[in-house]
Amino acid sequence: MTAAIATLEPDTSTTREATSLAGKYLTFALAGEEYGLPVLKVREIIKILDITAVPQAPRHVKGVINLRGKVIPVVDLRLKFGFASQDYGERTCIIVIEVALRSSKVMVGVVVDAVSEVLTITSDEIEATPEFGEHVNTEFMRGVAKIKGRVKFLLDLDRIFGGAATLL
Amino acid sequence: MANQPEPSSREVIDSALNRLLCDLALGDGGKLDVANRSSDLVTLVVGLGSPALDSLIGDVAIANNAGDLERALVAFSEAWNVWTPDGDRAPGPAAPPAPAARKEAAASVPTPAAETSNAQSRVDEDVAALRGDPELAAMFVGEALDHLSSIETCVLQLEAAPGDTKLLNDIFRPFHTVKGNAGALGVTRVQELAHKVENLLDLCRSGRHTLGPAETDAVLEAVDVLTALINDIQGRLNGRPGTDLEPRRRVLMDVVDGLVNGTGAVARAVDTPVPPAVVDKAVGTVARNAAEAQAEPWTRESASAVEPAPSSDSAPKPTPSRRADDIAGQVSVKVDTRKLDNLVDMVGELVIAQAILQEDPALLKAADERLTRNLAQLKRITSDLQKNAMSMRMVPIRQTFQKMARLVRDLSKKSGKSVDLVLSGEDTELDRRVVEDINDPLMHMVRNSVDHGIEDAERRAKSGKRPEGRLALSAYHQGGNIVIAIEDDGAGLNSERILAKAVSQGLVRPNDTLTPSEIHQLIFRPGFSTAEKITEISGRGVGMDVVRRNIDALRGRIEIQSTIGRGTTFLIKLPLTLAILDGLLLGVGTERFVMPTFGVRESLRPVPEQIHTVQGRPCMLQVRDKLVPLVWLAELFGIEGRETDACRATVVVIEDDGHQVGLVVDRLLGKQEVVIKSLGEAFGQMSGVAGAAILGDGRVGLILDAHGIVGRTRGEGSRAA
Numbered sequence: 049m050t051a052a053i054a055t056l057e058p059d060t061s062t063t064r065e066a067t068s069l070a071g072k073y074l075t076f077a078l079a080g081e082e083y084g085l086p087v088l089k090v091r092e093i094i095k096i097l098d099i100t101a102v103p104q105a106p107r108h109v110k111g112v113i114n115l116r117g118k119v120i121p122v123v124d125l126r127l128k129f130g131f132a133s134q135d136y137g138e139r140t141c142i143i144v145i146e147v148a149l150r151s152s153k154v155m156v157g158v159v160v161d162a163v164s165e166v167l168t169i170t171s172d173e174i175e176a177t178p179e180f181g182e183h184v185n186t187e188f189m190r191g192v193a194k195i196k197g198r199v200k201f202l203l204d205l206d207r208i209f210g211g212a213a214t215l216l
Numbered sequence: 217m218a219n220q221p222e223p224s225s226r227e228v229i230d231s232a233l234n235r236l237l238c239d240l241a242l243g244d245g246g247k248l249d250v251a252n253r254s255s256d257l258v259t260l261v262v263g264l265g266s267p268a269l270d271s272l273i274g275d276v277a278i279a280n281n282a283g284d285l286e287r288a289l290v291a292f293s294e295a296w297n298v299w300t301p302d303g304d305r306a307p308g309p310a311a312p313p314a315p316a317a318r319k320e321a322a323a324s325v326p327t328p329a330a331e332t333s334n335a336q337s338r339v340d341e342d343v344a345a346l347r348g349d350p351e352l353a354a355m356f357v358g359e360a361l362d363h364l365s366s367i368e369t370c371v372l373q374l375e376a377a378p379g380d381t382k383l384l385n386d387i388f389r390p391f392h393t394v395k396g397n398a399g400a401l402g403v404t405r406v407q408e409l410a411h412k413v414e415n416l417l418d419l420c421r422s423g424r425h426t427l428g429p430a431e432t433d434a435v436l437e438a439v440d441v442l443t444a445l446i447n448d449i450q451g452r453l454n455g456r457p458g459t460d461l462e463p464r465r466r467v468l469m470d471v472v473d474g475l476v477n478g479t480g481a482v483a484r485a486v487d488t489p490v491p492p493a494v495v496d497k498a499v500g501t502v503a504r505n506a507a508e509a510q511a512e513p514w515t516r517e518s519a520s521a522v523e524p525a526p527s528s529d530s531a532p533k534p535t536p537s538r539r540a541d542d543i544a545g546q547v548s549v550k551v552d553t554r555k556l557d558n559l560v561d562m563v564g565e566l567v568i569a570q571a572i573l574q575e576d577p578a579l580l581k582a583a584d585e586r587l588t589r590n591l592a593q594l595k596r597i598t599s600d601l602q603k604n605a606m607s608m609r610m611v612p613i614r615q616t617f618q619k620m621a622r623l624v625r626d627l628s629k630k631s632g633k634s635v636d637l638v639l640s641g642e643d644t645e646l647d648r649r650v651v652e653d654i655n656d657p658l659m660h661m662v663r664n665s666v667d668h669g670i671e672d673a674e675r676r677a678k679s680g681k682r683p684e685g686r687l688a689l690s691a692y693h694q695g696g697n698i699v700i701a702i703e704d705d706g707a708g709l710n711s712e713r714i715l716a717k718a719v720s721q722g723l724v725r726p727n728d729t730l731t732p733s734e735i736h737q738l739i740f741r742p743g744f745s746t747a748e749k750i751t752e753i754s755g756r757g758v759g760m761d762v763v764r765r766n767i768d769a770l771r772g773r774i775e776i777q778s779t780i781g782r783g784t785t786f787l788i789k790l791p792l793t794l795a796i797l798d799g800l801l802l803g804v805g806t807e808r809f810v811m812p813t814f815g816v817r818e819s820l821r822p823v824p825e826q827i828h829t830v831q832g833r834p835c836m837l838q839v840r841d842k843l844v845p846l847v848w849l850a851e852l853f854g855i856e857g858r859e860t861d862a863c864r865a866t867v868v869v870i871e872d873d874g875h876q877v878g879l880v881v882d883r884l885l886g887k888q889e890v891v892i893k894s895l896g897e898a899f900g901q902m903s904g905v906a907g908a909a910i911l912g913d914g915r916v917g918l919i920l921d922a923h924g925i926v927g928r929t930r931g932e933g934s935r936a937a
Contacts (some may be wrong), residue, residue, distance in 0.1 A: 072234070098915045100908070100917065101807065102899065102902075102903070103854060103918075104902055111916075112916045114915065116894070119896070121895075144282075149898060
């Protein structure tokens with residue numbers, strides 16, 4: 049699981065999103081649920097490695113890692129979404145994604161339980177995010193995909209990390 | 217397979233590449249599958265017939281394991297993403313359609329006055345001329361600015377050695393090149409001005425005109441105006457609002473015309489940078505010198521030396537003359553700094569990979585002489601490579617110093633004090649960013665030295681000094697640092713007055729005893745400098761706190777040596793490079809931190825007698841006769857599993873701004889040079905952490921910030937009290 053996915057045609061991704069949510073998604077498991085990230089935002093997938101904690105950072109920011117000479121922050125998506133934390137194991141992965149912070153683009157590592165597969169999701173498989181009531185925060189979701197009876201939540205990365213000036 | 221790149225072939229390759237990367241990423245594609253797909257991709261790409269892509273896809277073709285294939289594919293896909301069928305080069309930033317933008321801009325000119333709209337449309341034309349090809353525009357701007365700064369240097373040298381033909385030619389040639397480049401690109405305002413000045417210089421070269429003070433001023437003003445024009449155009453290209461430079465340009469062109477025609481018309485020009493008196497005098501000297509010129513040997517020499525040049529005069533082709541310059545001087549290549557930083561990153565990784573290999577138990581066990589020798593060779597090459605990569609960020613401070621030469625010249629004219637500037641160590645190399653960022657503080661300090669440090673001739677005569685003030689700027693290495701010294705022989709700092717002022721402003725308590733150097737440092741306190749009369753009293757004034765802040769940001773510090781009546785020396789001590797930092801590696805629990813040695817005074821293992829407790833907590837450490845507050849790094853950062861007994865821990869005494877703090881850590885792991893990495897925007901401002909470094913084993917260690925830690929302790933201390 050150490051191979052890389054490079055973004056393809058990053059420039060056209062935004063226009064494509066505007067027209068439709070359909071496209072390729074990298075799906076992964078988190079606390080027994082399935083989530084999907086647009087594959088165009090994924091830079092690479094690496095095995096979990098030593099994370100250096102950063103003081104004063106919120107709990108979901110696990111720290112920083114050395115990604116081939118670059119220091120990038122790592123966020124535990126379980127903690128970010130309010131799930132119970134879990135020890136990292138064989139299947140735990142860091143998905144390295146690129147998000148827009150303020151004006152610049154930064155790379156962020158996202159810790160997930162396990163990476164599943166890359167799926168091509170068509171627009172008729174995608175539904176708008178339903179309202180789950182006030183207990184569930186749906187602002188990070190772009191939509192829900194129903195595939196072979198399983199539900200996958202499609203995440204909006206720029207909502208999760210972007211907009212704010214920092215990860216903190 | 218299409219030989220011509222059609223729109224569809226991009227999609228085909230995209231999807232092939234995508235599938236392959238996904239297979240690899242998930243690791244579940246069968247080996248055969250991956251091999252088949254990669255050979256499909258290779259065939260597709262070769263079909264495009266692009267040399268740049270061919271070499272990259274070649275790596276994909278010969279990769280025989282997943283790791284190699286992945287690396288090759290990533291490299292290829294990066295190139296592929298920016299590749300365009302028409303030519304093997306990355307497309308520049310999207311250029312907005314020029315004509316439309318021009319029309320809009322022209323339409324938006326509110327004043328119907330013909331002259332204004334005419335000037336405006338000429339500005340727009342210049343901007344539009346460069347908009348078509350961003351790469352070419354960037355090259356033009358970069359080259360022109362280089363030329364202009366070299367002209368400035370030469371003019372100043374020529375002023376000191378009038379009649380030097382070589383220097384005159386060195387001024388003429390870059391003007392000619394700038395004119396030619398501007399003409400070729402259609403930046404007419406630059407071309408016009410450069411052309412006029414070139415004419416003037418040509419007359420001087422051929423001995424038909426004498427280069428007097430008025431001419432020198434005009435040429436220097438031309439350098440300023442051209443620089444401003446080019447910067448303005450570049451700013452407009454990037455969407456920044458421009459400034460109206462047209463009046464200044466017109467005035468200067470009139471001045472130059474006046475000089476060329478030898479008439480006094482200039483005197484009527486409004487806002488002329490050349491005082492009319494000077495011009496009149498200059499015109500007078502022109503006539504006088506014209507006769508003498510015949511007899512002067514250098515003018516004849518210059519006439520013959522000029523001979524080969526006019527050949528390039530007729531056709532203003534930018535590239536050949538540029539190349540000639542390069543061959544004459546140093547051949548250099550301009551590289552994007554991001555590429556350099558990437559290279560430094562990768563080399564850093566290589567060094568780590570090499571170290572890991574060196575320490576590998578399997579290799580250590582295999583006591584093979586040849587293997588050991590080869591490994592040693594690898595280590596040597598790696599460290600050489602690292603040194604080379606680092607040195608690429610270094611540039612000599614020469615240019616910055618030369619800017620000061622210009623500044624001192626202008627200041628001394630304005631203030632009527634004559635000042636000799638002595639430069640030394642211009643070849644001392646500093647980190648590129650240091651050189652850029654040191655410019656403003658240095659300018660400020662030089663201005664202060666001339667304005668307030670050096671007395672006027674009358675007062676100098678009274679104290680028995682030479683009438684000319686002396687200002688020495690020097691740069692040199694000292695113990696792993698670069699020192700920039702600004703030395704004047706002026707009045708010196710008046711400690712008593714500074715102290716009195718500080719007391720009256722409440723910065724110091726009346727009965728505090730301060731060392732002379734502590735008193736001098738007071739001038740860097742914010743608020744202190746804004747005091748109204750201090751410039752008259754002590755000679756040091758506005759904004760020294762800003763200077764101090766700039767130097768701090770470069771991890772440097774300023775020392776002052778001053779004797780009343782004899783002069784002042786400012787020593788700016790800067791790190792050799794911003795990229796590498798000398799640090800102490802500290803261990804706390806399982807975490808490791810790097811403390812820059814710059815802020816470390818000493819480290820020690822305390823004995824019980826040294827520790828003073830407050831309410832049962834060890835709070836103070838007695839170091840010789842000084843009491844130093846203790847800070848537990850583990851507490852500060854919330855690290856578990858730390859040493860709790862201060863006497864079994866190590867105390868690192870750090871200092872910032874004269875305040876010392878004893879930082880308690882578990883272990884001192886050694887001294888290490890680390891490459892500094894920013895934590896990036898993601899983390900914003902964090903107190904106590906200055907950045908991150910990649911340690912010998914490839915893990916990340918945080919770099920501590922003495923300033924932040926000391927500041928935090930002091931803040932908390934005062935709140936508790």
